[in-house]
Amino acid sequence: MMDARTTKPPARRRLAGERDPERTRAAILEAATAEFTSKGLNGARVDHIARRSGVNKRMIYYYFGDKDGLYLAVLEETYSAIRHAEIGLHLDDRDPVDGMRELIRFTWNYFIAHPEFLSLLGTENLHQARFLKKSEKIRDLHSPLVGMISSLLARGAKQGVFRPDVDPVQLYISIASLGFFYMSNKHTLSTIFGRDLTAPNALATRGDHIVDVVLSYLRV
Amino acid sequence: MMDARTTKPPARRRLAGERDPERTRAAILEAATAEFTSKGLNGARVDHIARRSGVNKRMIYYYFGDKDGLYLAVLEETYSAIRHAEIGLHLDDRDPVDGMRELIRFTWNYFIAHPEFLSLLGTENLHQARFLKKSEKIRDLHSPLVGMISSLLARGAKQGVFRPDVDPVQLYISIASLGFFYMSNKHTLSTIFGRDLTAPNALATRGDHIVDVVLSYLRV
Amino acid sequence: MMDARTTKPPARRRLAGERDPERTRAAILEAATAEFTSKGLNGARVDHIARRSGVNKRMIYYYFGDKDGLYLAVLEETYSAIRHAEIGLHLDDRDPVDGMRELIRFTWNYFIAHPEFLSLLGTENLHQARFLKKSEKIRDLHSPLVGMISSLLARGAKQGVFRPDVDPVQLYISIASLGFFYMSNKHTLSTIFGRDLTAPNALATRGDHIVDVVLSYLRV
Amino acid sequence: MMDARTTKPPARRRLAGERDPERTRAAILEAATAEFTSKGLNGARVDHIARRSGVNKRMIYYYFGDKDGLYLAVLEETYSAIRHAEIGLHLDDRDPVDGMRELIRFTWNYFIAHPEFLSLLGTENLHQARFLKKSEKIRDLHSPLVGMISSLLARGAKQGVFRPDVDPVQLYISIASLGFFYMSNKHTLSTIFGRDLTAPNALATRGDHIVDVVLSYLRV
DNA sequence: CATGAATGAGATTTCATTCAT
């Protein structure tokens, strides 16, 4: 006779506090990501994170040591997420121009969908990349985009559609720049220009513009 | 009868604490700018600012009301400074391409020379432009660059050297983007790429690249 | 039929966690003794003791009730150990002077070999002997040294080698004092005198001195 | 005309909180000495110290940095006090035996009157003299007693009343030992011997005994 | 205007102990 206890229950939903360490850890991390994103490192409150995650505050220290440790874990997870998403891009068999367009759009869309990445990057730079430097985990996560860009540039140059001698790192930075600044500074820019830069069609327009700028630069 | 107090003494150097209101105020603002730049709003310490400025802490409250008031004053002064610098640019009688090049280089050089502007912009966006929105003073300070860009674009289009139908706001944002992201994220970028992006020739290379990107986009 | 469980397996080495109550208890006590010795009652951490002993924290509560109960057990074991060692001394048929010398050296050597006893004594006095007073077990463990001293004093006085009318309790306290203070305060004394008082020959010199002081006092 | 405000008011009693920094500092130090004496470093509570001293808790951090800093200040003051008391002893023109008796009684009486010194010494040794080693102030405060003992020993030896070749440091330690152990361990000793060792005549008896032991050792 | 001590609210962190399995 089958006993229900012998097989693991199929992903039953549990509440935090119900002795599911993975879930507890994940709940903390999720709440912490939101808190650090919206308040920065110094503005974030451990108490808020505990409340938001529905977890006993003590658990934060149990799993992450201290506030800095929690911030580092958030940073690592956030970096890890973008790196994994980047790895999903396969541009090897694409036409260089199409591939580059795809890469630019991917970056832009990622920034739109992941404000936490932008905010944490800002926070990290305010702190002079103190945590990034400390994290072996992140330093090992090199972005594959630079390699993809190099490859596209080489193929495009060979086909005569891209100018030769483009520095892939400069280009990578420029592609990121054009989206980052817009999204990261959306509040000040929207205020100063008196219009909502995050309206759907404003985002679409900006995306087209970025592609246009980058491809104009690359084209021979 | 002449009273010594009625005429201002001729620029004698005074120490803080010597009852020179203007000097005290300026000392506070200078120290506060440095503190908010390096620590953000939440990380900044009123005590540090007092110590750094050599001024009694109470004076900060006397002159600026509270910490937020001080931050707002710093923000206003910083915005005011860049707007004044921008006004110094005279491109009306310049060749459109040269004028554009000048404008791009001005922006890039300003970012290099004024990290406090970049940092405060980041801080302000973290706080959803709360202070910027509150400040009539800043909202009145529209950047003249958008107007200059419009004018250059119009003249360039007329001369057939620039493509028509370029949105000056998009372009303004892009010009700023390409410098802002690089300087603002110099710590994380330098860490990840394993090289010092702020070395003099790295900065020069980046400046050339930015000019190249923008002018490539504009050229017909 | 023989059941494996009825006879104890012949001293096979087990790991903690393998359901050997005696071993678990002993491991906890050993780790706790080290912890209380080096940190005192308030400085000791239940978590450290669990980790040091390789035993689950819950077991500490299972076996000893609470932290205080564990401390009491450590205190009792430590007192028990010195009492048992003292009982091993047989001075009845010794020449009084030799016997006294033996007793003094025994005490001194015990203090050298058992810093946990000295430290716990200090801790216990900081707490006004609260635990000692609570422990019937310890109060029943009278030191046999006082009796031995009495006997030696009586025989020595009779033989005319010791002064009469020496209070054995005062003498016992003095013998302990001369060693206790030196070993117990070795860190401050070594620091202040700028030399290592626990070097082997320093210890030997101190031992000779203590014997000399006590016997000088006793001799007629 | 004399204005009352021009002359400093003659030592009017003020309550803590009345803006008398010296008094505030002293009140904290006094309460902290009592707290650390009765509870040790780890058992002491900053909150208790604040309450006992009638001072806002924040002031403790204002004046002493942190709990460790406060403990260090207490330790320094306590050491400073005994050193100053020792300096008050003038034995140069005394008969060696009388001088030695005086020195022994001084030490004994100091220990009776200053339980805080004994307790802090115990606490400090539990912490391996960590704070003592850190304090330049204390390390510079060498006890003058060793010098006084040397001098008395030399004169006594010359006069033929003391044995020659006595190590003044060993003797100093022994004099301290005989009183320290008794007072420091009064709770355990009283419990074990079932009598109050701190009754006035018990103290007097112990004092006589200590003098007897030390002088017996010294006499030729 | 200027000073430095004082304050209270709240932040992070610690710790003995208990719970669910």
Add this chain to the structure above:
DNA sequence: TATGAATGAAATCTCATTCAT
């Protein structure tokens, strides 16, 4: 017996702000 996650109370420390002079 044994485990490791969870808890709540309380500890240390921080910080913007105000008070008395």
